[in-house]
Amino acid sequence: MKDILKRLFNHEELTREEACNLLQNITRGCYSDIQIASLLTVFQMRGIKVDELIGFRDALLSTRLPVDLSAYQPIDIVGTGGDGKNTFNISTCACFIVAGAGYHVAKHGNYGATSISGASNVMEAHGVKFTNDPDKLIRSMEECNMVYMHAPLFNPAMRSVAPVRKALQIRTIFNLLGPLVNPCLPAYQLLGVADLQQMRLYTNTLQKLSIGFAVVNSLDGYDEISLTNEFKVMTNHYETIYYPERLGLQIASQEALSGGNTPEEASRIFDDVLTNQATQAQTDCVIINAAFAIQAINPMMPIETCIGTARETLESGKALATFRKFIELNS
Structure with missing residues (x-):
C-alpha cells in the first residue's frame, strides 16, 4: 500500500489488473483503516481513471453472488x-x-x-x-x-469498507462503483x-x-x-x-x-x-x-x-x- 500511495501521490495511474488486486486485498482485510482512508482520499483529490474504475469493478464483481439473467x-x-x-x-x-x-x-x-x-x-x-x-x-x-x-x-465485499466510508462522511470511489456492479451484468x-x-x-x-x-x-x-x-x-x-x-x-x-x-x-x-x-x-x-x-x-x-x-x-x-x-x- 505504501508503494501504491506513493505512485498515486505522483499522479501515476494503476492498470486495470493492479486496481483489481488492490481492491481484492482491501476486501480481504490486508490494510488498516488509515491506509484505506488515505487511498480513498487521494482518489477523491486526483480523480479516477477508466481502467482503475473497471479494475475496482472487476474486484467487486468477483465476490458477488451472481444471478444469470442473460437470457432476458x-x-x-x-x-x-x-x-x-x-x-x-x-x-x-x-x-x-x-x-x-x-x-x-x-x-x-x-x-x-x-x-x-x-x-x-x-x-x-x-x-x-x-x-x-x-x-x-x-x-x-x-x-x-x-x-x-x-x-x-x-x-458482501462492500461491508469491508463500510466503517471507513462512514467515518469519512464524504463521497468516495465506492459511490462511483455502485451503478456498475449490478450482479446480473x-x-x-x-x-x-x-x-x-x-x-x-x-x-x-x-x-x-x-x-x-x-x-x-x-x-x-x-x-x-x-x-x-x-x-x-x-x-x-x-x-x-x-x-x-x-x-x-x-x-x-x-x-x-x-x-x-x-x-x-x-x-x-x-x-x-x-x-x-x-x-x-x-x-x-x-x-x-x-x-x-x-x-x-x-x-x-x-x-x-x-x-x-x-x-x-x-x-x-x-x-x-x-x-x-x-x-x-x-x-
Missing part, C-alpha cells in the same frame, strides 16, 4: 445519487413503465443515502421482501418483466449522473465494457432527466443536448419533483404516478426517463416514439398492472 438481456435504470436534490423515486418508477412496455428490467438498488427514500425504501414500503434466490428472481422476470436486487444481498443501462465530468467517465467506461447505454444529466445538477432545465444524453451512438419544450414537455420546477420529508411521502408520490394521479411535472419526468431507457435498448428508435410508448404504457394502466404483479410475486 435486461436493462438497469439507476442514478449515481449524491446530487442533493431529494427527488422522489424517479428511476424506480420508470422501471415499471419500461417493464410494462414489454422490456426486461433488472433494477439494482439500496436504501437512500443522500435522499429521503432510495429504491429499497420504496420497495419495502410496498411490502417487498428482498431476495437473492435465483428461482424467485427468474419467476419475477418471467411473469412481470421486472426483478429488484437489494445490493447488500449480492455484494445487465445488457443495457440508463445511468443518471450529477455532473459532466462523471458523464464522460461513465460513458468511456460503459463503452469499454460493451454495454448498451444512455448516460443522462440535467445541466442544473440532477442525476436524472429532471425537465427542470435542458439535459444532456450520451449513448453508444450519439451525444446531444435536449430542450424539454422541443420534445413537447414543459419545464418543471425543482419543488415539483421533491420526494417529501418522509419515506411515506415519497411512496405516495410513487403510487400517484403509477395510478395516473400525479402532477404533470412528476408524470412527465418519469416518462422521459423511461423513454430514454427504451431508446437505450432500441437505439434506432426516435426518442419521440419512445416517449409515446412510455406515455401509453402509463396511461393505459400497463405500468400499474406490472407493478401490482411484481408486488404479488415479491411480497
Whole structure:
C-alpha cells in the first residue's frame, strides 16, 4: 500500500489488473483503516481513471453472488445519487413503465443515502421482501418483466469498507462503483449522473465494457432527466443536448419533483404516478426517463416514439398492472 500511495501521490495511474488486486486485498482485510482512508482520499483529490474504475469493478464483481439473467438481456435504470436534490423515486418508477412496455428490467438498488427514500425504501414500503434466490428472481422476470436486487444481498465485499466510508462522511470511489456492479451484468443501462465530468467517465467506461447505454444529466445538477432545465444524453451512438419544450414537455420546477420529508411521502408520490394521479411535472419526468431507457435498448428508435410508448404504457394502466404483479410475486 505504501508503494501504491506513493505512485498515486505522483499522479501515476494503476492498470486495470493492479486496481483489481488492490481492491481484492482491501476486501480481504490486508490494510488498516488509515491506509484505506488515505487511498480513498487521494482518489477523491486526483480523480479516477477508466481502467482503475473497471479494475475496482472487476474486484467487486468477483465476490458477488451472481444471478444469470442473460437470457432476458435486461436493462438497469439507476442514478449515481449524491446530487442533493431529494427527488422522489424517479428511476424506480420508470422501471415499471419500461417493464410494462414489454422490456426486461433488472433494477439494482439500496436504501437512500443522500435522499429521503432510495429504491429499497420504496420497495419495502410496498411490502417487498428482498431476495437473492435465483428461482424467485427468474419467476419475477418471467411473469412481470421486472426483478429488484437489494445490493447488500449480492455484494458482501462492500461491508469491508463500510466503517471507513462512514467515518469519512464524504463521497468516495465506492459511490462511483455502485451503478456498475449490478450482479446480473445487465445488457443495457440508463445511468443518471450529477455532473459532466462523471458523464464522460461513465460513458468511456460503459463503452469499454460493451454495454448498451444512455448516460443522462440535467445541466442544473440532477442525476436524472429532471425537465427542470435542458439535459444532456450520451449513448453508444450519439451525444446531444435536449430542450424539454422541443420534445413537447414543459419545464418543471425543482419543488415539483421533491420526494417529501418522509419515506411515506415519497411512496405516495410513487403510487400517484403509477395510478395516473400525479402532477404533470412528476408524470412527465418519469416518462422521459423511461423513454430514454427504451431508446437505450432500441437505439434506432426516435426518442419521440419512445416517449409515446412510455406515455401509453402509463396511461393505459400497463405500468400499474406490472407493478401490482411484481408486488404479488415479491411480497
